Amino acid sequence: MIDNQPKKIKAYIAGVNLNDPNFDYYMTELANLTEANNMEVVGQSYQNAESIVAGTYFGLGKINEIKAMAHGLKAKVLVLNDELTPVQIRNLEKLTKLRVIDRTELILEIFASRARTKQAKLQVQLARLQYELPRLHPSENNLDQQRGGGYSNRGAGESKLELNRRTIGKQISAIKKELKAVASQEEIKSARRNQSRIPKVALVGYTNAGKSTTMNGLLKEFSAEGTNKEVFVKNMLFATLDTSVRRIDLKDNFSFILSDTVGFISKLPHNLVESFKATLQETKDADLLINVVDASDPNMVQMIRTTQNVLDEIGVKGIPMITAYNKADKTDRNYPQIEGDDILYSAIDPKSIKMLADLITKRVFSNYEEFSLLLPLSAGKELAYLHENAQVLSEDYEDDGVHLKANIAPDDQGRFKQYLV
Template identity: 40%
Template sequence: MRLPEHGLAEAVALAAALPDLEVVGSEIVRLPKPHAGHLFGTGKMEELGARLQELEIELVLVDGPVTPVQQRNLEKEWKVKLLDRTGLILEIFADRARTREGVLQVELAALSYQRTRLVRAWTHLERQRGGLGFVGGPGETQIEADRRAIDEQMVRIRRQLAKVVKTRELHRASRRKVPFPIVALVGYTNAGKSTLFNKVTGADVLAKDMLFATLDPTMRGVTLPSGRKVILSDTVGFISELPHQLVAAFRATLEEVLEADLILHVRDISHPQSDAQAADVEDILDKLKVDDDVPFIEVWNKLDLLSEENHAATALQAERRDDVCAISALTGEGFEALLLEIEQRLGEERLNEELHLPFADGRRHAWLHAENVVRDEAQSKEGWVLQVEWTASQKGRFNAL
């Protein structure tokens, strides 16, 4: 079970991830029952309003869902801008997106969210305010016009995204021809994936003690101790209660995980809510429909932050499990064992080759398809031209037929 204190700490860390934002205070407000129109009861709303005015607060963040009506009423009452958890995460994603696809996905998710913020208002209220320039209007006609404009914009962005995704699919298809397995790093945001990625690859990905430091997937080649080459992919960090708009919009970004030959689930083992965070990651992987057959290693990171006693106990616990490696991405502790485990989990190296089989060789042709090693097939005058991806042992069995 998530403790409110840890939820609040995460919310503060989320706020700190936005540039030029100073967090001047935070507190847990217990609500027996959320008020339909104002979220808080009248007394609590007035009390908070007085404190906000005294501190000259301009932005209030609520770590949870706030309905469009509640947002409008609280902004009017407190004379501040208000963002709920979804709005805040969208703001961070908008600030972090770097690739064309990332930017388009954020815009699409923001528009989807913005569409739900259009509130009917029977009086001439000021135009609604929210993250990413969310707008509403006074009166049904204005709302309908805004909704239509948003829908048209979403259609345009989806078309642009389709082109970008098609281009990336071509890149991925060309990468498939390179016989390097893909190892994807996944994990809760701020678990240390980018630090591990940098340490292993020698890359310089933004690695800060900050939520959502990495947004766009980054890929680099890595040579394992045996000399075998693999591609390591760093992905966006997962988070509890990830807005559903973002699960859908960022599915394409996380497709690198669906393509992976091995998944490394990086956990901040020093975090008091490490188990709950791991459950959130596994839940999102389920939603992404990641194949259960893909090998999976849990990487217990941040050993360096544990006390001497906990460090020893955690390392011993990891040793007793064959699906866990305990490391410190910062100091490099446990790296050697992790790289060996990666090597072992990937199994035999796969080779890409072109075969020419005469039409008379139907038995061997059928064997290749039964082994599921044929990636492409064409016909010449003499027979089949096959692009196969197989292991050395499969090649040996084929030659023996």
């Protein structure tokens, strides 16, 4: 059989451990990220140290060791666990004769290869340019030739550098402008959603945990549009880079708005988080977060911590949260089951999805209260509002008006005071 697959570039991964208890976990993530970027991890090593060596990241002895190991394993690329300074990258490339990629560039490359929509593409491009800007160097002749090479005399190099900086600067402001235009359309849509009382629930969590699968499960069970509105699911890191928003109609007239968004990983580059602000807005506006966790992953606890750290970084505070332990079918535990405020479930199991929906209902509508109302027949607008924004339990048209029983959100209760019976 002829193997048509292009050969994967071999990569050696390495990092400096500054006595960090999570170091091994970060290296596992780094290996997964490297594979996600279509490279093959052929070996790895690390150095324990009190501090990073300013000019070269590792000490010289370690660099020589890595060079020998990596070349022995036919690696072409050295992937490092932290964001490095431009000087460190350049020096390491000279000393190891390998292409050096730091963690930030690796994540940016994966995002770039996954971006499909205009907004995602612009956001990734913006983060990339912002990463590159301080990394331009006088020895570089043009933007395509980012590193190494170039023996131009200093004066000429510097003016070229200024030109490159200006070009990138201009590109950055052009992209920001375009993003603003895209974002303002999104804002109009989200403002409309925010006006309505329908609760907003956001799926969040570590990448590949099963957020999109959970959304599809809920759509299948509870949406009139059903499978037409399904979102993209794949067993890979960062399958989702956009936010999808869907309406879920539960039984008994309960509805909520559900959003699915980009997944998280440790040490997400700050630039990337910044440029994905618009995408993450839906999470900040939510009434309830569902933190989807892969319960079959041995690093589950660190993944939960990672999600919490990213939520802190994007400024999501004080929103109630359900922790949803997914992929229970890959564990030996009984599911679905409610565990305190949380749930153990499988997103591909209808019974699990129904239990998750019940839990969401309980949490989201817990502060709703039941009222008996009598509305005059002329109050058509108020009636329509109740149907849209409250849970109408019963409705009888009689001579004196419309007799209603409804569960009403706290913010709406004042509005219907005059109709109480």
